[in-house]
Amino acid sequence: MKIYAFFTLCIALLSMVEIIGTYPKEDFVSPVNRDIKLSGTFGELRTNHFHAGLDIKSLHQTSGDPVYAAADGHISRIKIDEFGYGNALYIDHPDGFTTLYAHLDHFTDEIQDYIKEQQYLQKSFEVDLNPGPDKFPIVQMQQIGYMGNTGNSYGAHLHFEIRHTNDQTPVNPLHFGFDIADHHAPVIQQLIVYELDEDGQVLNSSIMQPKLTDDSNYLIAEPIELASQKVAFGLRTYDTEDGDDNKNGIYSIQCSAEGKTKFEFSLDEIPFEKARYINAHIDYKEKVNQNLFFHRMYPLEGNRLPIYSIGEEQGRFMINPEYPRQFTISVSDFKGNASTLSFQVVQLKNEAPRSAKQIKYNTIGLPEAVTIVTQQGIQVVWPEGCFYEKTPVSVNLVPGSHSGNYSPYFEIDPVDAPVHTYFNVSIDGLSVPPSLLNRAFIARCDPNGSIVNCGGSWIGNTLTSGVREMGTYTILVDTIPPKIKPIHFNSNMTGWVQMDFRISDNVRIRDKGRDLMYSAYVDNEWILMSLDGKTGLLTHKFDGRIPPGDHRLMIKLTDDRGNESILEKSFTL
Numbered sequence: 001m002k003i004y005a006f007f008t009l010c011i012a013l014l015s016m017v018e019i020i021g022t023y024p025k026e027d028f029v030s031p032v033n034r035d036i037k038l039s040g041t042f043g044e045l046r047t048n049h050f051h052a053g054l055d056i057k058s059l060h061q062t063s064g065d066p067v068y069a070a071a072d073g074h075i076s077r078i079k080i081d082e083f084g085y086g087n088a089l090y091i092d093h094p095d096g097f098t099t100l101y102a103h104l105d106h107f108t109d110e111i112q113d114y115i116k117e118q119q120y121l122q123k124s125f126e127v128d129l130n131p132g133p134d135k136f137p138i139v140q141m142q143q144i145g146y147m148g149n150t151g152n153s154y155g156a157h158l159h160f161e162i163r164h165t166n167d168q169t170p171v172n173p174l175h176f177g178f179d180i181a182d183h184h185a186p187v188i189q190q191l192i193v194y195e196l197d198e199d200g201q202v203l204n205s206s207i208m209q210p211k212l213t214d215d216s217n218y219l220i221a222e223p224i225e226l227a228s229q230k231v232a233f234g235l236r237t238y239d240t241e242d243g244d245d246n247k248n249g250i251y252s253i254q255c256s257a258e259g260k261t262k263f264e265f266s267l268d269e270i271p272f273e274k275a276r277y278i279n280a281h282i283d284y285k286e287k288v289n290q291n292l293f294f295h296r297m298y299p300l301e302g303n304r305l306p307i308y309s310i311g312e313e314q315g316r317f318m319i320n321p322e323y324p325r326q327f328t329i330s331v332s333d334f335k336g337n338a339s340t341l342s343f344q345v346v347q348l349k350n351e352a353p354r355s356a357k358q359i360k361y362n363t364i365g366l367p368e369a370v371t372i373v374t375q376q377g378i379q380v381v382w383p384e385g386c387f388y389e390k391t392p393v394s395v396n397l398v399p400g401s402h403s404g405n406y407s408p409y410f411e412i413d414p415v416d417a418p419v420h421t422y423f424n425v426s427i428d429g430l431s432v433p434p435s436l437l438n439r440a441f442i443a444r445c446d447p448n449g450s451i452v453n454c455g456g457s458w459i460g461n462t463l464t465s466g467v468r469e470m471g472t473y474t475i476l477v478d479t480i481p482p483k484i485k486p487i488h489f490n491s492n493m494t495g496w497v498q499m500d501f502r503i504s505d506n507v508r509i510r511d512k513g514r515d516l517m518y519s520a521y522v523d524n525e526w527i528l529m530s531l532d533g534k535t536g537l538l539t540h541k542f543d544g545r546i547p548p549g550d551h552r553l554m555i556k557l558t559d560d561r562g563n564e565s566i567l568e569k570s571f572t573l
């Protein structure tokens, strides 16, 4: 038995060495050819995902800094997207890793010419290209493009990822030897303490403010007294670099009791298909209600993230009235700078735990089961794997919401419960007039009163769509065409370098709703117009394809429900 245990330990140690050893430290150089300043780290907590790379700051908060290949290889993919990564370029390297450069303003000439040729061939601004290995061989430090702000980016920066080429799993790029000047230990902002029932379900939670006692040690001086028998924790924390107050993400957190490590995680590799489990990792309620990100220091049942190392107690600790338990939570950045938080927890004698507010519910949603609620006018079906924990769900009619609408408003509760996959909302649409059937959509009504189009298709008299948030839903119709507004256009554009328009729609889009579709023609020939999804700016750069002379421009714009706008104008070039 002892020998067996010894071998198991050896194998465990060997495999750890192997994992850490698989990241080459010398292969890649800085893709900006200077010291790297970060405005975002790998694994940083973002809405519905962990950040998959590093955000590298521009020198002067403007677009245009040159971007270079981090190593030899070849361009394997170029993706042009109105949203997401914007202008993105992928390079495969012989060491089995792929680097990705996203939100680029534009590319170097040879690459840009190839993209434009493909865009005209496919008659589409958005393209996803896979040039073969011989098309664009790349040497280390070869310039590939310019830093920008395209796609879902709010300020010029380079989003830089390193992935395993074989399965495209992103790896923490700091494993590859990039030197970041960081001598600051992470800042611990708040501790959240969860009182748990015997099954490990949260009865209630409270947020505590630790005191900083020196550079990096925090303390909650008084023992935390709880009525429950079990307790778990969460932590709000961030890291900074030298000479910069940008709040970046941390690398690892470790929780120990009586000096022994009981729960830890580190942010090394997070496969894309698991990134949405962030909503199980964080305290989703605090995110939705207060916009605060807490790392949850215990795994919910349905959490499939491969980042945790979990002891016997699963991060859920028994407490008693006799001896306070001594906990230490230690937070590290990638450089190994660490902060600790120490506190004690003791159970109150002879006191029943405050139980969670008793709520009415229709049924209990479970992680491994299909959950269905059927009521007058609505059916909601959550597939397997939708819930991360036991979740009492209900569908409630919003009072007084019948009159004048195509359906009542239904509140799907709890509105602050996370769901992992799409679930189906089907609402009776008998009162939608036949002429408006193809204009009707499943609408989500956000708490601030704004309406979101979640798409929808008819099955008999029922309108159905897949959605990914609990909340209030109804049927609305959209008969208003989207708008095209000239921003930078003139009937005489002789000598101009570009023309710009702004497109917009009356309803926002989410989940299964489709974004605006557009196409532009000059003298009935398709022309390339780039779209910045976040601003709606539609741009055509004059490049000689349209010869000097008189021309006719037509832009066609269609929304998710088929409402169409056409703009026609004459111009001289």
Ligand SMILES: [Zn+2]
Binding pocket: 040, 051, 053, 054, 055, 158, 159, 160
């Ligand atoms: Zn980024």
